[in-house]
Amino acid sequence: MFDTLNVFHTAQMMATHAGTRHAVVSRNMAHADTPGYRPADLSPFHEVAAQSAGAMRATRPGHLGGAQTRLPEPEPRADVVTDPNGNAVSLEAEMLTAVEAKRAHDRALSIYRSAMEIMRQSIGRR
Template structure:
């Protein structure tokens, strides 16, 4: 995906989808905080997603029926996920989820989502103002 070919609204929409995928992965990490051997996961960086000449990193198993379970290599949105190599904590049972870190990531993601949604809304308002001359 080439950032030069994206409109403001396409870029904002992709950012919102990426943030939703990140929040989904954080939720899965929190849900598996007590699962022995579970390794914390993360979503590929947004910069990698929109990098020059690259396509969205969408990997994993194809889900051909509604009853199929999603593959471990992607979020439901299709964004690639990977084992979080920066996980600092490893419990005796091999679990690498630190609830405090996950809560910080969840809060940062929520704030980023709110900002991106506000920017999208403001862009829409400016478009309406430019077309109609009033709000």
């Protein structure tokens, strides 16, 4: 029932994007000493949402040809400075990106909670 409401779908997409971005940041931090490693990142959520906003989305396998909304693959960052060994990971930048991902995930959960509270109040439950 709730999966057909756009607010729940958007909150789910936001949380998934934030979780995936956090995993990418973790991978970048794990490779901080790997020679030649280039850090990656996801597209911002507003770009991902804009790409899928006008398109019809599948709600079950086989529906609309089975096209599911997917997050883009992480792409290497182009605006990084490399160390002498070719590694381009900045732990400080990755920590800031991790904080951004956590805030985005918290925002998604807050949207979900608010929508659930509105649903509960509309049917007379508390």
